[in-house]
Amino acid sequence: MNIYKNKYNVDQIKENHKIIAEFKYDIKKLSLGYSNKTLHINLGKSKISSKEVSQEMKDKFTGGRGFNLKLLWDAVNENTKWDSPENEIVIAAGPMSGITQYPGTGKSIVCGISPLTQAPVDSNVGGYFGPYLKFSGWDAIELQGISKKDVIVYINGDEGLIQIIEAPKEDVNSHLISEQMCDIFAENEMDMKSIATVSAGQGAENSFFGCLNFSFYDRRRKVARLKQAGRGGLGTLFRHKKVKAVVCKFSSLNFNNNEVDNLEMIKEVGKNYHRELYEEDDKQCDMRHVGTAHLVEIMDDYDLLPTHNYKFGSDSKTPKISSPIWREMFTQGIPDGCWYGCSMQCAKCVDGYVLRTGPYKGDTVSVDGPEYETAAAFGANMGIFDPHFIVEANFYCDTYAIDTISFGTTMAFIMECYENNIINKEITGGYDLSFGNGEEALNMLHLMASGVGFGKTIGLGIRRLKKLFVDKYNADANFLNDIGMECKGMEYSEYMTKESLAMQGGYGLALKGAQHDEAWLIFMDMVNNQIPTFEDKAEALHYFPMFRTWFGLQGLCKLPWNDVEPADNAETEEPAKVPSHVQNYVDIFNSITGRKIDKNEMILQSERVYNFQRVFNLRMGFGTRTSDKIPYRSAGPVTNEEYLSREDRYDKQLQEKWNWNPKGKSVDERKNKLRQFREDAYQQLCDAVYKRRGWDNNGVPTINKMKELKMDLPGVIEVLKKYGQ
Amino acid sequence: MKVLVWDKEKCIGCRTCEKVCSQTWFKEENRDKSRIKITETENGFESNFCNQCGECILVCPVEALTRNAKGIVRLNDKTCVGCLSCVGFCPSQSMFIAKTEPKPFKCISCGVCVKNCPSGALALQELPEPLEKVFYRRHF
Ligand code: SF4
């Protein structure tokens, strides 16, 4: 239980509620994983309505992210900006979401036109909201328009009632409002598990990389825990619409709310998988005790842990933020799944943490995480190797609803700018923003959340900051473009890609921006050398993004796919794909929906939506080869300091890989030559990937490809014609 | 607490225990639905049933598994959401699941098999309760 010095007053919050719109509906059983309806909320007009899901929509878009993108496409036009009223936040669970028998099956997917990238983004998140929404009768919810006053959208799936409620008194910050929603809408403590809240804090109001917090009530800790739809500024969009919370109440969760076709099969697959986890996890990733934070030391070992704004890949201080520390700080022995039945239980938590700074100083709280990305971004990338700083900043980022990845990567960029005198104390308002300065980093975080001073400036994100520094402070645009780790406007997540060309593509060719959720190929490429040629890499950059898109269509978590592997996985033909787990997914999908797909049809389902999303990007004015350009820091050493830190490696490559003798050449010469080779290789990679994906040489899907996928919808063809198809 | 114990030397493999168990709890004679299982192996008969160790309590997401006042680990059917975590995570694989049953079941030391075993191979024995492995209480 969190302990607050100044506890809020629930009665006062409730007294100020005013219902401004209401909608009643019949509660029906689901059918084979779908509720076959979606919910539309117009916040500007306070209107609530319902739409049918057609068979065609299911055939073409499957569900989850596919449904979201289809609904979003219909809602916006090519001139829509992120802050236009017609822009939407769309949230969906997929057909597989909400089963209880298999780990990682409770995810929601959120889409919208992003404040950061100005293009469609998707973000995958845990917590109970998505499945509860579906079981309440809705495969997806669209939030359109901009409310005049702060509101809550309340979906009561027990009674078939939806309300838009004026909500002036709730706290905005997520750890409080998520708890307040439990206090207000649950019958009693036992019932708090039935309340799932989506919210975004004040940091989302004042930065472009606000995230969304999805709650789930932890009955052992008695805390409303928070999971983040982190990427792409969807929290910023949420608060722009003046939504304080979207709440779903659903109290009759059971073993078969999805009304599946073949429960016995799902039980069998689930039982075996739980056993595999029991037998293998301790030996493999130890997800159950340290979550994704197990990666910190592994990344450091392979020179892949971004340090000081991705200059380096390791640091002697990494043991201070690696998994033995987290194992000790995380409470052990609680089933930390972010959905029922996730026995991988990576949603670790630091409990009884007394806050040292900010508005909640002195309060005792449970802090969700840190996960790997947060530990890497705050610890190594900002050079602050202090677990307490990481936990404190993690708590505040979450409750303020600031994406920890964008915050960490942007701060690392700011710190490098500061150390290079591109910005100085005069500009920062007197703050010393050198690498390693945790106290000042926290100050920036609190200022950002309040929308004040240089903190607010940092919240612009790297792309806008680069422009600002060039326009206002005469910074060298080329240097900033080299070291500003963003692609398509989205900050990089926390992996070094200098030595893995395939992973440079994993980031650069990802539809929404620099996130690793489409492909993580570093080991396949750099460590195991399994994909040596451009064609091999292109094949991997086709298969894995498609395969992993499928998680978003279904409402699944990626982690149970390959964060534990069957004991004999290495002996299979394609271990990187984890074939037996792929089969599990195929079996479960078929058992839920009664269909009979195989692993090829699975990829086809993804390809339809993936290509549709690429076309959606094009429709909004992005998505050609230019959009796939990456900052040079992700491909090679920008500065002499970086070159010299791995001099032997680079010299050797010049000689062996490109047959260019580095002997007697200056650092500048060698660095420039390396750059020429590596930039050229990236363009060749793009050529190969576009070809493999059925796109033209500018990265535009061909009309033939869309026909082949049966996605040659009139609107799609219209866009493609504009791009010369 | 009273825990079921089985004597390999005395067991004759007649499986009366399985029959009476499934009959008592599921009203049908069905080995799959027995909370005790006897199997024949190269080394004679082996048994499988819950030893009340309580490991499963820690994996249940909804606190459907608890140790009752007598020390016996019980599964609350109303709370259980059928996630099967406990089935996979039982160290001795004594949390069972059967076709047509959405939720797992386990031995609760009722003693009906003890009474019916023709060879006296089964007994309820008073054993000390294991130390509860609830790490998290210290934080709250
Ligand atoms: S593996 Fe982790 S993130 Fe994925 S569903 Fe389980 S607890 Fe949630």
Ligand code: SF4
């Ligand atoms: S199957 Fe039921 S009792 Fe077992 S862990 Fe899951 S919810 Fe708990």
